[in-house]
Amino acid sequence: MIPTETLVRATCALFGVWGLLHAAQWLADLPRWRVGSAIGWDLQRLRKGIKGRSALVAVLYGERGMALLAVLLGLVGLALVALPLGPVTPLLLAVALVVALLLGQRSIPDGADKMAMIVAGGGLLQTLGLALNNATLVLAGALWTGGQLTIAYFAAGASKVILADWRSGAAPRAALGSYMWGNRLSAWGVNLPGGAFALAWTVMLLEMLFPLALLLPTPWLGVVLGCFFLFHAAIALVMGLSTYPIAFLAAYPSAIWLGQWLRAASGLG
Amino acid sequence: MLDLLAQTVLALVCLLLVWTLFRQFVVSSPAGMVLDQLAIAPQWKFFAQTRIDGHAEFFDDIHLLVRTSPEAGKPNDWVELLHYGERPLWHGIWNPRRYSRSLIVQHVMTLALAEDDPEQSARPSALCYLTVLRFALDRMMPGPGEALQFSVATTGGRIGREPKVRFLSAWHCP
Secondary structure, three states: OOOHHHHHHHHHHHHHHHHHHHHHHHHHHHHHHOOOOOOOHHHHOOOOOHHHHOHHHHHHOOHHHHHHHHHHHHHHHHHHHHOOOOOOHHHHHHHHHHHHHHHHHHOOOOHHHHHHHHHHHHHHHHHHHHHOOOHHHHHHHHHHHHHHHHHHHHHHHHHHHOOHHHHOOHHHHHHHOOOOOOOHHHHHHHOOOOHHHHHHHHHHHHHHHHHHHOOOOHHHHHHHHHHHHHHHHHHHHHHOOOOHHHHHHOOHHHHHHHHHHHHHHOOOO | OHHHHHHHHHHHHHHHHHHHHHHOOOOOOHHHHHHHHOOOOOOOOOOOOHHHOOOHHHHOEEEEEEEEEOOOOOOOOOEEOOOOOOOOHHHHOOOOOHHHHHHHHHHHHHHHHHHHOOOOOOOOOOHHHHHHHHHHHHHHOOOOOOEEEEEEEEEEOOOEEEEEEEEEOOOEOO
């Protein structure tokens, strides 16, 4: 049984690494988001909704505002990696959550951004629970992150299996054979006889069966999560999704906590 | 008091998780999209949106082509502005242009999709049109008296590279 403090500390450190990488990438790409460019806020604010009309949002999404948000996320990420758990940790996670949310709304948040926001929210509840010595809050935080991770994997598999193009392998062949979503190696793999079909069913079955893995003893759950991390890393290399593996990795300590709690609650050990 | 608050939070978390699970199997409304983007009740459909079924072209490569024309005379050749070549492996660790490029691509795709429906075709005042036009002007920097036109084409992966024109803009002067 891995102690709660160890798992929550791991969550914070991994989320901090995500924050550092995310912030560094935003800072490196800031010139493309400047006012006057194609994706500058002066033009993109024409999007429907209150966001485009808000003067505060316009300041935050201006050049200095964006730089400030990215630097703030980087600093908070660094603090989460470096500092031990303490009363300031929930505050750091709350700031990171707000900044990640604002940066996500400036672009199109992908699965990695959403998972990172979930980890920040869950981590906030867990660290508050530890600071206030309240087990219910710790449970709520782990349930939020671990539950969303479980739903993410299960839904990703189930939503594929109901599509004929996934069952036949046509969808992964088209996606991984393209320049936008694949690379030379993935295109070669999905064009082997049966390659796309085998890949499609391996991915769908692994994703749909993930909820059962939570009932495995912790070392075996660790092995399953290790396999999923390698899967994310491979996708990141093929599709260029640089923050994707670390965002999901940051959710794994909560999945381990949830697995331990489920096994204890169900009398499995 | 703290216990009651914690139990309320736990109940809310359970409710949101059930709602998230339910949302995976319904078509998302505009309000649902907001909840998705705020990661309150996200949809976790990686490459499995219902509309891809039977539409392999959903994964087609998008090409943004631009050409300029002097004040008098023949237009110049088309130039590709959004080229997806072989992706370097290090993009799996460091890829800062991911978001800016995705946003441009989304506008380009919106143009192509809108044009497929004659009732919905994008007007030059549409945000997607203006974004792509500004992107093209930024990159090509046409000189005085020169005009610019852009086009969106798609090709089907590495094997079926036959290009298909999906959108053709009007001529624009900077």
